[in-house]
Amino acid sequence: MALPTEIHLTLPDWVPAFVANTPCEPTDEGRMAYVLELGKHQVARGTGGPFSAAVFDLDSNEVVAVGVNRVVPTHASIAHAEIMALTLAQQALGVHRLPDTCGLYSSTEPCAQCLGAVPWSGVGRLVCSACAADAEAIGFDEGAKPEDWPAQLEARGIRVVRHLLAERGAALLTSYGGARY
């Protein structure tokens, strides 16, 4: 039997219109508001789990890539919002390690898989809204993470900002409810 040799992961078809029509203020709060708005669209459209992320170039203030959870629609447990945004950014720039002027903004703190992926991605900044407990409260498993994970990322030179617009981040998860992705 011929085995598969190609992986294909896609964002939902409404994403280009979102990007074209959604302005983003060049501040941490502005970027997180943009990511949470992306997540609201994701929940409203039902195109995957209630998680959204984006990679920004913090020098140019440009969005490099956005991501939403695509685990179920694309048949890929790896396809969390952070992985989608990071990989789309790397392939768009043609690098396997992003410049550290790039920052990853995520609607929820990374699970164990995405936490492990962050140092390999090259980003110099990680900004999160909702916390792991918010995701666990609606039934998502976050995996085994070290208690001091923010300090471990900081020790690698990755600046971590948590709980930004945290109530709006938690509300995004609550709006999704108990369905499981």
Add this chain to the structure above:
Amino acid sequence: MALPTEIHLTLPDWVPAFVANTPCEPTDEGRMAYVLELGKHQVARGTGGPFSAAVFDLDSNEVVAVGVNRVVPTHASIAHAEIMALTLAQQALGVHRLPDTCGLYSSTEPCAQCLGAVPWSGVGRLVCSACAADAEAIGFDEGAKPEDWPAQLEARGIRVVRHLLAERGAALLTSYGGARY
């Protein structure tokens, strides 16, 4: 600017011939020998880092998917051998969670990213050859993993077998030398 919306990850073009021409004994040792042979081809062809993996269905004894490290060639830090094999297997079967009759066999113990990905993948068995120290000895960063990671996977119902054909696994890494992927 239009942002990227599609991720494309591919195995090297020599892989189908390898699969067509390489028999596999239906034992843990046989499966690991198959994975290490895959890794030897990867190093000889220079198509990515010196890491190989495969997903086997342990009921039917069939290979479901194989993977090699594709980080540099495909511009994707996520594209470790384990992630390639797991995702190819999921997309081939059309599921986001593999049946637990599937096992992941890997030439080296998982890094922090791949360790985090294993529970989401659905596999019921993880078998590894070389250890993290072998990979670190040639310059690869394995990331922050809990000391008791095998016990943590076992607690989730994932059987872990380490150090299988460990000398051959370590030799694969040594054959690659100090180049960095």
